[in-house]
Amino acid sequence: MHISLPSQLSGLPLLAFLNSIYRITAYRIELNFDSLRFIRPEGVVSLSNAILYLQKSGKEVVPYIKREFLLSKWDPVRYLDDCLFFEKLFGSKLNSASLSRSTTNGLEILSTKAIPQSYIIRTVNWLKYSLGFKTKSFFALETSLVEVFNNIIDHSSAIVGSSFAQHYPNEKRIILAISDFGVGIPTRIRERYPGMDSDGVAIEKATQPFVSSKSKLNNSGVGLSTIIDLLNANGGKLIIESKFGKLTVGPNERRIESNVYNKPYPGTLIHIIFRTDTLDEEEETREELEW
Amino acid sequence: MVIRVAEIVERCYTYEDGLQLLKIMDEGLESNNQIQVSFKGVTAVSSSFINGAFVPLLDKIGFDAIRERIQVMDSNKIINNLIKSRIINESNRRGGNEAASREIYAT
Numbered sequence: 001m002h003i004s005l006p007s008q009l010s011g012l013p014l015l016a017f018l019n020s021i022y023r024i025t026a027y028r029i030e031l032n033f034d035s036l037r038f039i040r041p042e043g044v045v046s047l048s049n050a051i052l053y054l055q056k057s058g059k060e061v062v063p064y065i066k067r068e069f070l071l072s073k074w075d076p077v078r079y080l081d082d083c084l085f086f087e088k089l090f091g092s093k094l095n096s097a098s099l100s101r102s103t104t105n106g107l108e109i110l111s112t113k114a115i116p117q118s119y120i121i122r123t124v125n126w127l128k129y130s131l132g133f134k135t136k137s138f139f140a141l142e143t144s145l146v147e148v149f150n151n152i153i154d155h156s157s158a159i160v161g162s163s164f165a166q167h168y169p170n171e172k173r174i175i176l177a178i179s180d181f182g183v184g185i186p187t188r189i190r191e192r193y194p195g196m197d198s199d200g201v202a203i204e205k206a207t208q209p210f211v212s213s214k215s216k217l218n219n220s221g222v223g224l225s226t227i228i229d230l231l232n233a234n235g236g237k238l239i240i241e242s243k244f245g246k247l248t249v250g251p252n253e254r255r256i257e258s259n260v261y262n263k264p265y266p267g268t269l270i271h272i273i274f275r276t277d278t279l280d281e282e283e284e285t286r287e288e289l290e291w
Numbered sequence: 292m293v294i295r296v297a298e299i300v301e302r303c304y305t306y307e308d309g310l311q312l313l314k315i316m317d318e319g320l321e322s323n324n325q326i327q328v329s330f331k332g333v334t335a336v337s338s339s340f341i342n343g344a345f346v347p348l349l350d351k352i353g354f355d356a357i358r359e360r361i362q363v364m365d366s367n368k369i370i371n372n373l374i375k376s377r378i379i380n381e382s383n384r385r386g387g388n389e390a391a392s393r394e395i396y397a398t
Contacts, residue, residue: 115304124334139369142335146304150339209376223338226373286331289363289371 001026002064004035009043015263021050022266029054030064039076041164041177042269044085048107048162049181049267051089056159063090083107083164102130103167110161112180113153120145123165127174130167131276140230141174144272147223148178156182156268172277173236181267185242199245200258207240207247227272235278239271292323293364297332304335309343316344320352320360331365341377354382 001024006013031051039047054061063086065077072078080086081098084106100106105126108119123145124138152158158180165176186202189211196202205211207224224240228249231238237250243264246257250273299315300308312328319326330336348357357378363371 115302117302117304120304120335139335139367143337143369146335146337150305150337154339209380226338229372230369286365286367287371289366289374291358291375 001028002030002032004032005047007035007037009036009039009047012261012263014043014046015261015265018046018050018266019263021054024054024059026059028060028062030062032064033077033080034064034066036076039079041166041175042179042271044080044083044107044164045162045177045179046265046269048085048089048109048164049160049179052109052160052162053181055089061090063094065094103169105165108163110149110152110158110163110178110180112156112158112161112182115146115149115153116163119163120149123176126165127167130169131279133279140234141274144227144230144274145176147227148270148272151223152178152180152182152268155185155188156180158182158267167276169276172275174274174276176272176274177269178272179267179269183267184265185240185268186245187243198256198258199243199264200247200256201245203240203242203245203247204254204256207249231272231274235275237271237273239273240268241265241270242268292319292325293327293329294319295329295331297330302335303333303340304337306339306343309340309345312340312344313347316348316361317351325360325362327362327364329365330363330367330370333370336370336373338373338377341373345374346377346381349378349381349385354378 003020006017008014009017051061073082077094078098079101081094082101083104084093084100087093088107088109105123108116110116110119120142124142127138127141152161159182161178161180163176163178165174167174184199185206186196186199189202189206190196193202193205193211196205207228209225228238231249232251235251237248237253239249240247244259244262246260248255248257294312294315296303296312300311302308316326316328345357348361352360363374
């Protein structure tokens with residue numbers, strides 16, 4: 001079976017593609033990358049999970065690329081190759097000369113059973129190097145990553161998961177995209193709080209402190225609210241898409257949406273958008289706990 | 292007695308990491324009236340870690356004893372707010388300290 005990727009892996013085309021993979025019955029799938037024109041972090045992790053899902057379902061997925069993509073570093077297929085996409089998912093780079101880029105830390109395929117400790121540390125170190133902040137600990141970023149991964153492990157029953165970070169120096173921000181294909185936040189929240197009006201409202205509920213699903217008793221339900229607090233201090237933004245819902249939390253913004261495209265995201269996609277212009281090299285002050 | 296968290300666990304990422312610190316704090320509290328817990332060198336602390344390390348102390352020694360006998364040092368605002376909010380909230384769930392809860396959420 002030959003499938004062409006949408007030209008842009010975002011919004012409705014992305015959701016349509018992701019939902020289509022569940023209807024595939026063919027054993028061998030040629031995935032045509034020639035049609036891809038643009039991809040951002042959410043597309044990278046979503047496509048990675050789609051391929052992983054098909055592979056875990058016992059299907060053979062083969063990349064199909066004809067065009068000469070090596071000539072331009074702006075070509076999305078070249079970009080994916082540089083980001084280790086083909087190496088991680090298919091075992092080897094498309095072109096052995098592809099080089100890693102300083103503005104990304106590469107695709108990471110997540111274990112759904114354990115925190116990816118080395119990946120978190122690598123991501124923090126990559127960021128320190130990128131920003132030239134050798135001594136700063138990036139406590140908030142590291143903690144945010146840990147909270148997201150804890151949530152995936154504790155709640156999602158994820159089949160597959162992927163993570164990817166991109167630094168945009170001109171925009172002075174970093175986008176971390178983390179996706180799992182699992183039951184989704186709305187499903188989990190409704191197990192504990194039935195009757196939620198919409199998936200968007202359910203996601204918003206999940207970000208309130210001390211709201212947790214029943215899935216793991218030692219998870220107290222402050223993970224997402226912790227991330228929001230950290231990003232508020234940074235001036236950054238959190239976007240969560242899960243099933244038919246979407247929540248955007250940023251400076252002076254808290255937007256709940258449902259059925260934006262009438263197609264569900266088959267799990268959860270989290271964007272952590274971290275500003276780099278509000279960071280400074282100085283280490284935060286250490287202090288005693290005072291009650 | 293000073294307990295250096297960075298010497299007990301490699302990372303403060305998981306509930307299970309927190310249980311390792313709890314075990315050492317337990318032992319320290321058995322033989323010392325007060326213990327100091329230093330977060331020097333710790334680069335991230337998750338809420339799950341705090342659940343494992345500190346929340347069980349509510350059942351073991353109670354809220355007032357946590358405040359009096361455990362001194363958290365070399366910490367930061369994020370860690371301190373996490374510890375305080377988790378302990379106070381759990382204490383309230385168990386029918387404890389409403390005054391402290393009002394105070395913490397007012398600041």
